[in-house]
Amino acid sequence: MSYTQWFEEHANKHKVIVSKLQKQNYTKEQIIEYFDFDSMVENEPEFCPLYVDNKKCHDMESLNCYLCACPNFRFDDAGIKKVGENTQYSFCGIESKDGSQGVYGDKIHQDCSKCGVPHHTAYVEKNFDLDWKVAMKKCKL
């Protein structure tokens, strides 16, 4: 699946849930709370493929799913630049010390597996937007 395909599909799933909560007059705080991992596993099992195994993407006690993937992620399915013989397709916009660049054959992708930045509630509160695509507006290059 391309980044763009995932991005569009995830945006749609996110929108359906937020619209449902808005109709029930959820406040911003209640929406963020609803997107807590434990709540989402129970209430929105289709939102993430990891939910079926009750598995977190990162080893964090409190993990919020509202800003998955991450507003700092940058990608271009057509390739961003050549790095030697390889092509880079994504990177971290804030150069998080917990992120890295992974090389897969001749492709370079951002590896966020050790970074929990977007999953902290305080980060979600600060970067919140009801429209996930607005929160992620810098991601797609």
Ligand code: SF4
């Ligand atoms: S390394 Fe962290 S801050 Fe950077 S894009 Fe990945 S999850 Fe976001």
